[in-house]
Amino acid sequence: MNARLSSDARMPRSWFTPTPDSLWNRFRDKPRLRLASLFHLVWTVYVFGDLVFAKTLEPHWWLVTGISFPVFLVIYVLAYTQSLRLTPWFAAASALLGFAVMDVNASACGCYVIYACAIVGFEGSPRRSLSGMGAILGSFVLVAYLLHDWPPAIIAGLSLIALCVGAINVIYRFNAQRDAELKLSHDEVRRLAAMAERERIGRDLHDLLGHTLSLITLKLELSRRLLDRDEAAARREMEEAEQVARHALAEVRSAVTGIRASGLAAELASARLLLNASMVGFEYTSELPVLPERIESELALILREAITNVHRHARASTAEAHVGIEGRTLVLTVTDDGKGGVRDEGNGICGMRERVRKLGGSIGFESVRAQGTRVRIAIPLTPADRLAAPPRGELPTDAGIAT
Structure with missing residues (x-):
């Protein structure tokens, strides 16, 4: 009970x-x-x-x-x-x-x-x-x-109000569903980009190292057999194995450089999908300079936050993102033609400042009301960075701009 x-x-x-x-x-x-x-x-x-x-x-x-x-x-x-x-x-x-x-x-x-x-x-x-x-x-x-x-007037007025309220709910719900689908599409692009990158890395490593390591193993086995009978021939085989290994090392470094550059490229492609789905035209540098390893991932995250701000707050019709090297400085600029007039810095901008500060760079905002916003990130390059990245003259011209 x-x-x-x-x-x-x-x-x-x-x-x-x-x-x-x-x-x-x-x-x-x-x-x-x-x-x-x-x-x-x-x-x-x-x-x-x-x-x-x-x-x-x-x-x-x-x-x-x-x-x-x-x-x-x-x-x-x-x-x-x-x-x-x-x-x-x-x-x-x-x-x-x-x-x-x-x-x-x-x-x-x-x-x-x-x-x-x-x-x-x-x-x-x-x-x-x-x-x-x-x-x-x-x-x-x-x-x-x-x-x-x-009275008919009261009935008509209440009916119109009720219909408008219900229709607004329907429109709001379907806009929310569209935003959710857009976010899923955005995440799917990132997932597919990561999957394609893993597949490319696997193919590159297989092509680069498979044959090369087999050749090095063969030459070392041959030099071991020749060591007691013909030291000169054994020495030649070992020298050739060393040259093959150095060549393979150079190719691996080149492949890794491509892997690092793909992070920012994937972020730019994802940004285009996000903004175009929001009816914002987006132009960006399609052929990127080779970026130093210590800068690549941080710059991609900074770009993501800047594009997210454009999507959520700018109310823009067009936007641009450009990456280039000016002398001893790597420069990323993101501009839009939105409402502008940004005064307060939210969590996104503060996060961007922290990342730029971590790289020893500077960030500047130009936001004029009704004229849009321009974000400029400047990151100084060390001598080692400048060896990895080409000078400004080697960067693509306007022919490298994609929409």
Whole structure:
């Protein structure tokens, strides 16, 4: 008996526990959206609009409102915490609640119907959502006009507001889905680029080292056999093995240099995908200079953060990124034609400053309101770096710009 009572006591809590496929659970990593879903309840103040707009109240107005409002709050919470497949039922429940109080509390009726259309926009295709709104509003018009003789102007106004609120929910939801798909595409490009790079490394190492190591092994075996009979021939074989090994070492270094350069190239390609998907034209240096090992990875991360800022905040139509060597300095510039006027430095810009400072370089911002933003990163090159990187005259010209 006690166990059954304990189980019954837990049942109300389980109703409000978010299910894995609930809208609340989808907002798990987006606390702002969770807060917004709670903030939207502020519009329920119109449930009590009759206190202001109605000349007289029905005798049982307080009783009907006091019962219907908590019921609506339960419906609203369940719409967020239960499976999205149940969304049409919660929308219908909110609409029926509005029809039930129509005679007593007209403001509450309109409020519940508007929220019903908003809930319909939580799930399903646009056609399905709009069909659900049409069914709710059609029922509202019939009940309000034919059974309760509401003025057509009020019916039309409430219907238009409810349709607009529901449509905004649908548009917002599909924009969020598009952003999520874009992020997945962005991540997929990075994954495919990494996979292609691993495959290229495997092929290069196999081609470079497979034959070379076999040749070195053969010559060393031959020199060992000749050592007792012909020292001069054995010495020649060992010298040739040394030359082959040095040549292989040079080829491996060249391959590793290509591997280091591919990180920034992949980041530029990923940036083009991200910005083009956001309707931002992007131009960048397609033939990169050979970059020193200590700079390559940090510069790629700096570029990623700069492009992310353009995507999220700039509201630009075009952007450019260029990498070049000016004298003894490696220069990366990222420009856009967005809104500009950047004054505060967020976590992204602070992170860029820290990375540039780690490389001993400097970063400058030019952000004029309505004229866009220009970021210039200058990293001094050591003598060893300059041996690895070509001078400015060897960099590609404008023919190396890709869109």
